[in-house]
Amino acid sequence: MSRSRRPESGLARPRGWLRSHPLAFDAGLAALVLVCMIGASFADPHDGVHGPSFGARTPDPRGVVLMVCAAVALVYRRRSPLPVLAVTGSLAVAALAFTSSDPPAPVAMSAVVALYTVAARTDRPTTWRIGLLTMVVLTGAAMLFSEGPWYAQDNVGLFAWTGIGASAGDAVRSRRAFVDAMRERAERAERTREEEARRRVAEERLRIARELHDVVAHHIALVNVQAGVAAHVMDRRPDQAKEALAHVRAASRSALGELRATVGLLRQSGDPSAPTEPAPGLAVLDALLDTFRNAGLPVALTRTDDDRALPASVDLTAYRIVQEALTNVRKHAGPGAEAEVGVVRGGDVLEVTVLDDGTETPPPATEGGHGLLGMRERVSALGGTLTAGPRSGGGFRVHAILPVTAGTRAAAARPAGAGDTAAAPRPQQPGPGEKHA
Incomplete structure (x- = not known):
């Protein structure tokens, strides 16, 4: 500085x-x-x-x-x-x-x-x-x-002068020690502020990277599927190709909107106003499932949460878990796979479950994806738990338990200007058999 x-x-x-x-x-x-x-x-x-x-x-x-x-x-x-x-x-x-x-x-x-x-x-x-x-x-x-x-006066004066010399030296030493302590305290406080600023920047960078991954992985996967369908039926069934291209356009428009909202968090004071559209949540879960159905993945939904309001961080986390899990199903479960989504609220917890009956072998954990890592970070930030792994009868299961009251505490503890999730802890490695986005 x-x-x-x-x-x-x-x-x-x-x-x-x-x-x-x-x-x-x-x-x-x-x-x-x-x-x-x-x-x-x-x-x-x-x-x-x-x-x-x-x-x-x-x-x-x-x-x-x-x-x-x-x-x-x-x-x-x-x-x-x-x-x-x-x-x-x-x-x-x-x-x-x-x-x-x-x-x-x-x-x-x-x-x-x-x-x-x-x-x-x-x-x-x-x-x-x-x-x-x-x-x-x-x-x-x-x-x-x-x-x-x-x-005699000379003897008393000598006694006084030696006392003055010792007292003056002790006062100077104490003053130097005080100044050194204040300087060290100021330097330590400055280092602490710099370390805290670097920590906040690292946490915000990780949060934004997680948001961008969730948005891009979901929408680009859908665009890829619909573009492949359009190319396959373009000559024989142009009407179906046009429908697929319309879905591509809708998915790309949605991706651009969410990217604009995420990048808007990086704006500084004096920049043009950031988008004011609220972050996605379970209120638009049906629209999310429709995008997968349009991409050829049958999805069944079971909800017992009665559409009750949730804290913003919990609402967004539940939405992202469903989005990422279904994206993994679409990419890794193989053709003909079907998925089931369950959203159950009981007391102060919200349970989100995503199942599929795919038969394709999940990719190894060394592929380096970040989908399950991002889900774990989001859930851990709220104090919840997430389990993901193959099902005994085939397919894959993602199950998350989110404390509803944790979202309120996380929002209260989050510094002003932060995004819609709490600060993420250290990323965890995926468990055996977990899939990557």
Whole structure:
């Protein structure tokens, strides 16, 4: 996904360079700390009337060496924070114990910076332990080696500065962790949205492919049969040939209408209006059976559903099961086969049964058809069951049990803009002996 980039400020390029060269940044920070320590060593905090005075004293040479060594150690604070803290802390204690100036050389500045680094790059328990140890060692050394009383202002200030360094580092670490967590959450939410969108697209693509298969397989099979009849009787019985061609025209017109309705689901906002004709259902079951009868397949119908209204998804599924099963009969049952269709409603279930007495051997499951797969997907999406297989006395049987109330739940759960069936689960392989469209 493309993201809009914020306009970069004038400091964006130097910041990026410093992030990519951390050693250079640490060297600059070490130099700045050294300048501050040397400058503070020239100041007398108690000599001025309104504050410290500068130039009243000069730093001890040993203190200068310790300050330089502490500043050099800070260059490696990012690579080895704990060893650098140990080195700077030891140098600070040495400055308190072995320098003759009063107050001693402010080497503790480098220890405070090192303690900040440790707190910013470790966890909170480690920060508490190391920070408390550093405060105790530095403050205890200052109280032990200073010429003034143990409660002197300089000793209290050293205790406070070490606490501030540890607290500031812990705050920075917590802020970084919070920002990283928010960034990870945003990236995870974006990935989830993309995965959900891909899943919806895959489910819709499978549903539309199933619809197109049901429409094309049924009508093209009828067109093929009627065209063959017309070609066979064209010379001897032109009236019968004209009737067959009329059925071809009607079947092709019906196929175009259903294809137009299915493709209309792919339209986006702003496109011409999609067809408003309702999806086929059991209300037009007689018209469907007439198309097969006109193609030479005798079909008997038994209905005990009293034409009661069904949820749209259940109604369409029952219609497609009959359509696909009879298409398979017409293609695979052989000449002279007859079919029976039963639609029975009992309580909250609808049973659809399609039988034939064909004698031709069904095609093997390796032919790769999708008719029975599509029927299984439709029925499974509604929480029903479908069985299909050869009959003991010859022929084939397709039997589906559809929960009537499942259609209402599926429609309520379906996202806006979806088609007339619920999202299909993973396709199932046909059972032994099942036929393919």
